[in-house]
Amino acid sequence: MHVDEWLQAIPATWVYVLVGVIIALESLGIPLPGEIMLVSAALLSSQGVVSPVLVGVYASAGAIVGDSIGYFIGYKGGAPLFDRLGRRFPRHFGPEQIAKAERLFHRYGVWAVFFGRFVALLRILVGPLAGALRLPYWRFLVANVSGGIVWAGGTTAAIYYLGVVADRWLKGFSWAGLALAVAAGLITTVVVKRRLARAAAPAPAAPQRSMSVTSRE
Structure with missing residues (x-):
């Protein structure tokens, strides 16, 4: 059963809750298919099954809350936290992924938080990594809120209108x-x-040409 078929089988209220919870868990550092849930719910909204406004609101709230929790987890855990996660989830928290995310943070600063919401790898790492790197929380919060609203609201609106x-x-x-x-x-x-x-x-037919054959004795 596909995600959209599964979402159609449950009440609309639970669709909003699941979208918000899964996106929040993904944002705080758990590798879950938050974007797939959002796209599936937005497609359902284009069919009138759920409200696109509530899908966008719950998704935005989940992204903002999840990233904030992830920030404080990373702030408290620091580098040892990523070492443990790297051993358990090498595909998402391996040394190569962490190093790449750190380079983006050092290069773009708070903009990495905003645009990280649109990148699958950074969407999982951006909250905990911002906390571990001691990015000031007020700067993180501004980028987190704006990025979460633009990503969740924009994705919902785009998929909704495309579906219609x-x-x-x-x-x-x-x-x-x-x-x-x-x-x-x-x-x-x-x-x-x-x-x-x-x-x-x-x-x-090709024109015939006379050919002389020379025999060797």
Whole structure:
């Protein structure tokens, strides 16, 4: 069962709660499919199953709260925390991933918190790593809140409107799409038949040239 099918099987209130909780857990450093949950819920909102506004609100709240909790976990745990996580989850918290995230923090500072929300690897690391690197919390909070709202609200709005447009397009596709498909099939058939006829036609006879053969004794 896909995520969207699973979400359709539960009440709308639990969809909002699950979206917020899973995004919050992902943001505080647990590798979970928060973005997949958000996209699936946004697609459901385009079908009228849930409210797009509430999906965006719960997702934003989960991202902000989760990142803040992750910040304080990283602040308290520091480097030893990432060493333990690296041994348990080498794919997400290995030395290479941590070093890459640290380079981004040192290069972009607080902007790494804002744009990290849009990158799968940094979305998990940005909160704990900001705390471990002792980034001032007020600067982290500003970037965290703005990044969480833009990411969650923007993703929900984009997927919602894409879903609405796609649904309208598919509904109007029946007759127009059928006509286009038939026309394309006829044109393709004619072109293929012509090419096959040309390939099957005998090649023109080449002019005969006299050739002298020299025999060796």
